[in-house]
Amino acid sequence: MDQYNRCLLQVPVFQELTEDRLVAISDLIEPRHYHADETIYYETDVIETLGVIHRGSIKLRKINEDGKERILSILYPGDYFGEASLLISKESQYDIVALEESAICTIELDAFRAIMKRDETMMLSMMDSLIQRIASRDDLVIAESLVPAKERVLKALAHYATPEGFVQLPLSKKDLASSLGITPETMSRAINTLVREGILEKKENELYFKKNTGAQ
DSSP states (O other): OOHHHHHHTTSGGGTTSOHHHHHHHHTTEEEEEEOTTOEEEOTTOBOOEEEEEEESOEEEEEEOTTSOEEEEEEEOTTOEEOGGGSSSOOBOSSEEEESSSEEEEEEEHHHHHHHHHTOHHHHHHHHHHHHHHHHHHHHHHHHHHTSOHHHHHHHHHHHTBOTTSBBOOSSOHHHHHHHTTSOHHHHHHHHHHHHHTTSEEEETTEEEEOTTSOOO
8 A cells, every 4th residue: 555545544433444445445535735824624614524644733723702822732644634524524613724834645525425325334334433433532532641741742842853853843832732731831841851861952942852862
């Protein structure tokens, strides 16, 4: 399989499908590229595609009444959006926006549903997977919340590190902390711990990964 097939396999509801069904779906995949700050879907837009992040990062945000942005989550390579619209198109509950130059593997959901209509076994498999996914979502949220803050911060900073180790954040540290489900103070403590452990280095308020720390 090529890279877009592997992209497809990142989505749990596809992982149990047979090889021939995966090939049929992968033929629907279209790579799309987005620039930094480009909006993929606005809140209340009907989601018509499943998107799997291949490169870059995507933020899920809401704009409050004062026009201020609140970042709900950040999606990294291997993450995806639009799964809830696989069977029936639904409105987005938030803006979906590229944080940086990003490549996304997309599947037009109308074409996908046409395949399912011709394959009852596949449709039943997808419905079962979606039901299980919804049922286990609370457990997944709890499990993610138990990951130490330092590990969550390290993973996020490593994503935005250049090959030379310089951390280039496309958002504020406050917003990054919010997306990780921690306070700015907790994030600062985590960064300071990583500095003490010799993984990160601070230079004039900039962050760098030290060489041979496995940031990339």
